[in-house]
Amino acid sequence: MSLLWIVFLLSGIAATQNQVVLSQITPDDTIGVCYGLLGNDLPPSTEVIQLYKQHGIRKLRLFDPNPAALQALRGSQIVVSLGMRNEDLPTLAASQAAVESWFVTNVQPYINDVLFGYITIGNEVVPGPLGTFVYPVMQFLQNVLIAKNLPNIKVTTVIPATVLGVSYPPSAGAFSAEANNDMVNILKFLSAQKSPLMINVYPYFAYASNTKDIHLDYAQFTATGVVVQDGALGYVNLFDAIVDAFFSAMERAGVADVNVVVSESGWPSAGNGELTTPALASTYNQNFVKHILEKKGTPKRPNIIIEGFIFAMFNENQKPAGTEQNFGLFFPNKTPVYPVFSAAG
Template sequence: MGRVFRLGFVLSLLLVLLDGCRASFVGVCYGRNADDLPVPDKAAELVKLHNIKYVRIYDSNVQVLKAFANTGIELMIGVPNSDLLSFSQFQSNADNWLKNNILPYYPATKITYITVGAEVTESPGNVSALVVPAMKNVLTALRKAGLQKKIKVSSTHSLGVLSRSFPPSAGAFNSSHAFFLKPLLEFLAENGSPFMINIYPYYAYRDSASNISLDYALFESSSEVIDPNTGLLYTNMFDAQIDALYYALMALNFKTIKVMVTETGWPSKGSPKETAATPDNAQTYNTNLIRHVINNTGTPAKTGEEVDVYIFSLFNENRKPGLESERNWGLFYPDQTSVYNLDFTGRGTVDVATGSNSTSSNGTNTWCIASNKTSEIDLQSALDWACGSGNVDCTAIQPSQPCYEPDNLASHASYAFNSYYQQNGASEIACSFGGAGIRVDRDPSYDSCLYMTAGSNKTIASNTTAISSKSLSTRIIFPAWFSTFFVATFVSVLLEVNHV
């Protein structure tokens, strides 16, 4: 009995660790404010074809819920602002909605989040006060069905919910929303739900191009913006805006609430004055965004913290009012052809006209090596990731192999960093490693240890320690100590069982 208990304990601990080490994911928003869109069944097939595992919709449309049944794709569904009044007034309205619109399709349709209201501080009419009562009623309905732990309840917000976002450490909520935000944040903290934010660096650049560089908005900046209060370095606006929200949460003593980005992206077409709205810029932003997210580097203020992100949007939506860009955020046209190529695994190389290339300013190749300013703990963590979930073949830095000597952490990390860098387009973001990598224009190769270059024909061998699947849904990043701990514990249990 004791042996069974101990073996069960080890397996249970493994499951806990796997859950706690979940990698960040990238999903897509599926809006339907357009003519001639494919039927939901076709849209679901398109999503599966491109290995997208997470989808956000803005209502609980029955046809959409049916289309995603038995696909394994996780859905975030919404309660529109127009329903907030009825949901907040009577518990029976939330109960009936769940009974008629959700339960008949669950769990075949894998619903994991319900958003109650969307950007209410930006919507006409005073509906903010209705959000938390409606959220509480939806949660109560879920409790009655026993689903309160499987489906999280939250609400989405625009960055306008902040009164200050720069520098990030000065991030603060708009005081005019205090009456609504305090009970909202208490609800999120109590129920372990994320704060959902829609972040659009495009708008910040478009409206203030004289103060913000395009490269900074596109994850392509070679310079750094320094937060004068913390000394933290920011190479992209996306991270700065997320950290501004984290600091705003911390200022109100809500330190446990995680942030989820429920909309972000870049338009591929705009009005004559929207010169940055191009297919190349849209491809650059979303490609770099995906790589940044799945690298699990987090943000400067929240290093290693997972940030789940939904790209807006699946299709161009021609019914949307406003400037031309409003109708051109889609990854696909209504006929399901791509607006531009995008690799959702973040592993492939995508040709981007305006993006970084694999050569330095003098026309030579560039390499990625370990920064001498990085601590050994961070360097070891980055090396473990590169040789594990990063799918780098690290055979060359094993004992008796050509790059094992010198046997030190910096040398081994440099080889692994460069291999990942070259495999992933030699872009700036592919050499980030949470700040542990730097790009150089001098070949680090020595003796028989040859560093890969962008033009190399070297075959990338499968690393036996790497996770084989590259899909966003199955990537799991383990702490550096995990494999040693688990193997040692599991072996000790097996030895004890065999001994008896």
């Protein structure tokens, strides 16, 4: 996830400080959870996949092609978003053969009994020096999928909020000069293939960076009325404002028909004092799930379906210290940090 959140300078109503822990939720196929592996105390992948199934979680984002995780996913009916490692992109962008070899090694062995929904070309590499490699790798991988008659696997990439040079108000959303060329190529590809763009959306980082102007109820989906008025559109929560800033940026780049998948969102339960408690994390994640399940889209794009992934399944002790280690729904011993999903019946 990106820690370099653009500060949203917003005015709004006073924060609601008293949080209510909500009832547990049964997810559907629009909700997934990221399976991070940066921990030396995590349970075996077979137990992790069982935990997904136990709580009815039907989608999983895997950041790289971990063989143990992919093996455990066989026959699970969990839809997988599989990531290419950032450090592999320069080599893969060099030739069609390199991407074909990657596919044969990392996807082909599992193709008959693992459900792949997306393959993501890098994680948060735009803007940055690796961003230029995303588009050629997308093209090469799409060629592989066409040759193997796998139309149900969609090729995309994952971008952070730092691609936005302008983010407020949402209608003014625009890509930064550094990101714009890469994003235009990527979006044209996604439009042609009818694939969505994956975006990481973290109201927590915007709130934590500017608690004076961004209010807690707006960041946590608990505001009871419009907080930000942007022309004819009213925003009750910061999540929708961020997503619509991405939509505006895409339109400004000349591509208006690409949908988004929220590849990460979450709230840490510790690491930053009173801003990060289990109660706040539970409130945000439950409201995020409910918002996705409502399938009402955003003020700018009403009634579209947006899939969403919570970051993350576990607290991971090999991530940087502080909030980074505390985004998990579960402790490594598989007990909940706080309740979100009901156990499947």
